[in-house]
Amino acid sequence: MAKARILYIEDNLANRELVKRILEIEGYEVLEAEDGYAGYEAALSLEPDLILMDINLPEIDGLTLTTRLRQHEHLRDVPIIALTANVMKGDREKTLAAGCDGYIRKPVDVDELPIEVERFLKLSRERRGIEG
Amino acid sequence: MSRTGRPNHLRGGLGRTLLTAFLVLTIAPLSIISFYSLTRMRAETAHAARLALESQATLISDRLLNDGVMLERDALAWMANASFSPALREEAFWLLDSQQQVVRATTTEPLPDFVFAQRGRQRIRADEQGRVFVWRSIPVGDQMLVARAQPSFLSNVQDEIAKGIAVWLVAGEETVPLTSGDGQLPDVDVTALLGGEVPDWLVVYRVLSDDVALVVAQPRDVALAASNAMAGALIAAALAVALLTTMAAAYVIRRITRPVFDLTMAAIAIAQGDLDKRARVDRDDELGVLALAFNTMADRLQELLNTLEQRVAERTAEVARANRLLERRAGYLEASARIVREVGRMESPSAVLQAALPQICERMNFDGAAVWLADVEQNGHGPHLTLQYHHGTIPIAHVESVLGEVIEAVHGRILRQEGSTLLVLPLRMGEQVTGVLALAMHDEAQPGDLSTLQVLADQLAVALENARAIEYERLARKKLQMLQKHREQFLGKMSHELSTALNSIIGFSTLMLREIEGPLTEMQRSDLTYINRNGQHLLNLLDGMLELIETESDEEMPIEQVAEAEME
Numbered sequence: 001m002a003k004a005r006i007l008y009i010e011d012n013l014a015n016r017e018l019v020k021r022i023l024e025i026e027g028y029e030v031l032e033a034e035d036g037y038a039g040y041e042a043a044l045s046l047e048p049d050l051i052l053m054d055i056n057l058p059e060i061d062g063l064t065l066t067t068r069l070r071q072h073e074h075l076r077d078v079p080i081i082a083l084t085a086n087v088m089k090g091d092r093e094k095t096l097a098a099g100c101d102g103y104i105r106k107p108v109d110v111d112e113l114p115i116e117v118e119r120f121l122k123l124s125r126e127r128r129g130i131e132g
Numbered sequence: 133m134s135r136t137g138r139p140n141h142l143r144g145g146l147g148r149t150l151l152t153a154f155l156v157l158t159i160a161p162l163s164i165i166s167f168y169s170l171t172r173m174r175a176e177t178a179h180a181a182r183l184a185l186e187s188q189a190t191l192i193s194d195r196l197l198n199d200g201v202m203l204e205r206d207a208l209a210w211m212a213n214a215s216f217s218p219a220l221r222e223e224a225f226w227l228l229d230s231q232q233q234v235v236r237a238t239t240t241e242p243l244p245d246f247v248f249a250q251r252g253r254q255r256i257r258a259d260e261q262g263r264v265f266v267w268r269s270i271p272v273g274d275q276m277l278v279a280r281a282q283p284s285f286l287s288n289v290q291d292e293i294a295k296g297i298a299v300w301l302v303a304g305e306e307t308v309p310l311t312s313g314d315g316q317l318p319d320v321d322v323t324a325l326l327g328g329e330v331p332d333w334l335v336v337y338r339v340l341s342d343d344v345a346l347v348v349a350q351p352r353d354v355a356l357a358a359s360n361a362m363a364g365a366l367i368a369a370a371l372a373v374a375l376l377t378t379m380a381a382a383y384v385i386r387r388i389t390r391p392v393f394d395l396t397m398a399a400i401a402i403a404q405g406d407l408d409k410r411a412r413v414d415r416d417d418e419l420g421v422l423a424l425a426f427n428t429m430a431d432r433l434q435e436l437l438n439t440l441e442q443r444v445a446e447r448t449a450e451v452a453r454a455n456r457l458l459e460r461r462a463g464y465l466e467a468s469a470r471i472v473r474e475v476g477r478m479e480s481p482s483a484v485l486q487a488a489l490p491q492i493c494e495r496m497n498f499d500g501a502a503v504w505l506a507d508v509e510q511n512g513h514g515p516h517l518t519l520q521y522h523h524g525t526i527p528i529a530h531v532e533s534v535l536g537e538v539i540e541a542v543h544g545r546i547l548r549q550e551g552s553t554l555l556v557l558p559l560r561m562g563e564q565v566t567g568v569l570a571l572a573m574h575d576e577a578q579p580g581d582l583s584t585l586q587v588l589a590d591q592l593a594v595a596l597e598n599a600r601a602i603e604y605e606r607l608a609r610k611k612l613q614m615l616q617k618h619r620e621q622f623l624g625k626m627s628h629e630l631s632t633a634l635n636s637i638i639g640f641s642t643l644m645l646r647e648i649e650g651p652l653t654e655m656q657r658s659d660l661t662y663i664n665r666n667g668q669h670l671l672n673l674l675d676g677m678l679e680l681i682e683t684e685s686d687e688e689m690p691i692e693q694v695a696e697a698e699m700e
Binding site for chain 1: 624627628630631632634635636637638639640642643646648667671
């Protein structure tokens with residue numbers, strides 16, 4: 001039984017492979033989506049516990065997608081973490097304003113990534129616990 | 133002068149004065165003279181009456197004497213039986229003898245006693261009937277001739293009654309009135325008269341022969357009656373004359389005061405504004421001359437006033453013209469201030485011109501306006517001007533012919549052409565000329581307009597410069613923004629690509645070093661470690677660069693540097 005189901009929306013194959021490997025080692029179930037549309041559908045239908053989102057997606061921008069996803073009732077509480085190479089001032093604010101709960105800098109730190117994921121999951125569980 | 137109704141020239145002060153003067157100067161002395169004359173006349177009349185009485189008395193006494201002589205003659209003639217015509221009336225003769233006995237007589241009447249009683253030649257006596265006779269005794273030898281007759285003056289005496297004179301014969305105690313005394317004259321005591329005790333009567337007496345006195349008297353009233361009547365007539369006449377002369381004087385005075393009054397009314401009328409009024413000139417004398425002179429003066433006055441009015445009208449027109457000019461100038465200044473205020477914040481020179489030129493034409497009443505601006509680059513031949521914008525009707529070519537001149541002189545010019553005026557003004561910014569403003573209008577321009585409108589041109593120049601600066605700054609800012617955006621995009625892309633690559637390099641090498649898929653050889657571990665480390669190194673470099681760029685973009689970059697960077 002997986003610790004949690006994580007959806008990773010990323011267009012780059014290598015990145016997908018790396019993150020999948022890192023998280024599966026830790027015991028998470030990792031679902032992949034190649035682009036925004038696939039990610040959208042997957043998020044809606046596959047009920048992930050956490051979504052990792054590459055901001056620099058083709059065709060549809062990650063932040064826009066995040067905003068769209070947040071419009072759905074049952075996706076409101078799902079933690080969405082942005083994975084981004086942009087750490088310019090303003091990017092942080094933009095990310096959070098779009099609806100992401102946090103962001104992780106790319107290239108990912110192999111050790112840090114699972115810790116962060118776990119943290120957000122915990123936060124989410126606690127929040128739901130309070131509301132539940 | 134009475135203020136209401138017809139003016140009475142005599143009631144006016146002048147008329148009153150003259151009339152009063154006339155009255156005082158003529159009638160008063162006249163009255164005095166008349167009064168004096170009357171008094172004198174009365175005195176004279178009294179005197180004359182007395183003289184008349186005296187002469188009457190003299191006359192009577194003379195007549196008596198004469199009568200005596202006549203009587204004697206007649207008596208002698210009778211005695212001689214000669215024929216004679218009796219000189220007197222009621223002659224009667226007696227011849228007496230020595231015994232005083234009547235020898236002969238013409239009448240049977242007895243002789244009165246006094247004939248015998250007294251000696252004397254002539255007596256006048258009244259008998260018991262009151263008839264008055266003159267007696268004369270004429271001794272002839274030893275005979276006595278006695279004659280008697282009615283005194284001849286008696287007939288006169290009747291006349292005297294009419295004159296109011298009373299005549300008496302006073303003989304001793306006896307008084308015989310010779311006048312009939314039928315009540316025409318008041319009774320009076322003759323003795324008293326003689327004694328001077330009756331002041332109302334004038335009395336004269338003569339002593340006739342014997343002891344007979346003749347008293348002739350007249351009541352003063354009667355004596356003076358004539359003169360009184362005359363006096364009355366004189367007074368009446370004087371009054372009539374006075375009245376007539378007063379009326380004549382009034383007429384004459386009126387002839388003086390009326391022209392004076394007319395002249396006064398004419399003067400008042402003129403003073404009140406009726407300049408056409410003139411005095412009547414209908415005489416030759418001083419008043420006529422005065423009226424003439426007055427009219428001449430009024431003519432002159434009218435002339436002068438007309439001239440003055442004309443001059444005032446001219447002056448007023450001048451002043452009005454000058455006022456209009458000033459107003460126009462003020463209007464220009466106000467309008468230009470307003471226009472420039474409105475376009476002051478516009479963002480480009482063309483926006484300024486597009487807003488300003490129509491406003492200028494409309495508010496300041498110009499047919500057309502056009503602006504040329506100098507190109508920023510000067511190629512040594514002087515600034516090159518390009519027409520930027522024009523509004524309304526303005527002869528461009530004509531203006532362009534003088535552009536050079538205006539810029540050279542840094543001074544405006546006025547051109548006049550076929551009923552329209554062109555004002556060509558330099559747009560000045562301090563020493564520099566940045567362009568030219570041309571204005572076309574229908575009226576003629578005044579010299580002052582040039583300097584007034586130069587203010588507008590200068591203001592417009594400043595507004596244009598401001599707009600240019602604003603435009604320039606905006607463009608520069610836009611360029612800077614674009615530059616920054618490009619940079620961001622570029623950096624974003626670059627960091628993304630790099631991080632993606634590094635993700636794989638570092639990630640996979642780290643995973644492999646974890647030996648999850650199986651143990652690694654020493655060499656593999658070493659190789660992978662190099663890969664991993666270098667990947668990390670690259671990552672650090674990337675981080676460092678991004679950090680640097682981040683801090684740089686935090687500071688504001690001066691626009692000049694951006695412009696320079698852009699130019700390079």
